[in-house]
Structures are given as structure tokens and as C-alpha cells.
Amino acid sequence: MTTFTFTPIAFVRTPYADTAQVPKGCGAQHEAEGVIEVERALEAGLGDIEGFSHLFVIWVFDRSPGVELFGIAPTDDRPHGVFATRSPKRPNPIGLTVVELLGREGCRLRVRGVDMLDGTPVLDLKPYLSSVDPQKLRRGWLAEAEARRRG
């Protein structure tokens, strides 16, 4: 079977030593600041990144507790397919977070909006270039779960 192997380009410093500390569920705010420490050998790859206000961070749930294809998310009391959630229990334990770039000092990127554990390995960084129009966005079970909670 085809497989792909990746080496971290960076590690993230965050305030979270334990998943219980990470805000989850409806209305969770991710305002925590952190530092993405990029490998020195890759510093040239950061050229001009400071012009972007937001970045995609693609990272690894390196302490993830296995796979659950259909399970309960913290935002709801009903089960959903894992690809319809942000659960860490994914076939490939890859995380995706949008962060705000606050500043750069050499290989260190100061960011806001981290929701991963301290020491999390990062596979890639990309500029956030455009947004889906909120009027065109449907959020399926999550919108329904939020409505039930408000109800």
C-alpha cells in the first residue's frame, strides 16, 4: 500500500500541556498565543511570510488516542462521522488550524489562536489567502447542535 512519510518542519509552543486545557465545543474561543519554532535549516522558506495576517498550520496529533470513524464530538451528544468533525481520532491524525500571525523573529513565528498541545509537530505552513463567503457556508450538524443548545 502506498504511504507517505513526513518530517516536522517546526514545533509549536503553546500554553496547553494537556488536552483537557484546550477550549472545545460550541463557541470555544481560540485566543491563546503560541510560538511556531521553525527548523533553522528552513528559515529561507519563511521569506515574506510576515506580510500575511493569517496562516494555515498543518500539524500532527502526535498524542492522539487512536481512530474512531463514528463518534461523539464535544459539541454534540450525537455521533458523527470523523470526516465531519475535527476529532483527533482520525485515520491520519492530522490537525489544521488557522492562526493569526503576530510577528516573526528569524525562525520564530508568534501567533494567536493555537489549539494544539505544547510541543506539537508541524508539517506545513501556508498563507491564508481567501475566505468562503459566510452567506454560502452551511455547517450541518454543528449548526443544528448549536441551535439545540440555544433552544
Next chain:
Amino acid sequence: MTTFTFTPIAFVRTPYADTAQVPKGCGAQHEAEGVIEVERALEAGLGDIEGFSHLFVIWVFDRSPGVELFGIAPTDDRPHGVFATRSPKRPNPIGLTVVELLGREGCRLRVRGVDMLDGTPVLDLKPYLSSVDPQKLRRGWLAEAEARRRG
């Protein structure tokens, strides 16, 4: 050195046999339709995904031509760091695309907005839940390059 190995959860059918066919550069529109064919063993993971209008697709540039930390993007005639671009020549050749979900038949997801080659391996699918406010978004060198072109 720590490494992480992943197995594709899906492959994408797209109209593009060659990278020259993929629209690139300023104002490129990604309206092409494609099909994400998810592995049968993972079908339970797709439960409730049809409620979401847009998905993140995390995939592999499996035919990528090596790494270039600082290079010229098709959108500009000046070089930029690879982490400030969507170049395929990344240390970890991972792609990220937002697609619109048009429909699902079992393990097949019909989507709009593909920009990867036909047969591209997919590592993960996630629901697109919210957008960065366009008023808060800065797009660095890309905005500058677009402004220069408009001249």
C-alpha cells in the same frame, strides 16, 4: 529524527492529467468539478458530511518536483519563501484545497473547486466551519503583485 507516515484515505478524480492544465496565478478560478473516492473501509467516517457546504481537503503533491525554499510563484516575478506560497516544492509536499461539496453517493463525494492532478492521494477531509473576516485579512506579497499587474 521523528517522522510520521500516512496512508491515503481517498484519491481524487479531476480533469487535470498535467500541472500545465491547472489554472494558476492572479485571479485563477477553481471551478472544476471532481470526485473524491474514499476508501470503502472508511465509509462510516463520512456520516453527516453532506450537511456541510465546504470541505478542507488535505492531500499529497505525489508528483512534486522536489523542494525549493525560496522561489518564483506563478503569481509574481519576484521570489518568496515557500511557506508564503502554495508552491508544490515544499519540504513536506502537502496540499490544502477548499472544495464545495455538491453531493455524496456512498464513498464518492462530488465536489467543485479541485486544483489537483487526477489520481491525487488524499490524507484527510475536514468540515470548513468558519472564515476569517475579509476585513481582517492581509495577503502580503500576493496583494502587492496583484496591484502591480493591475498597474
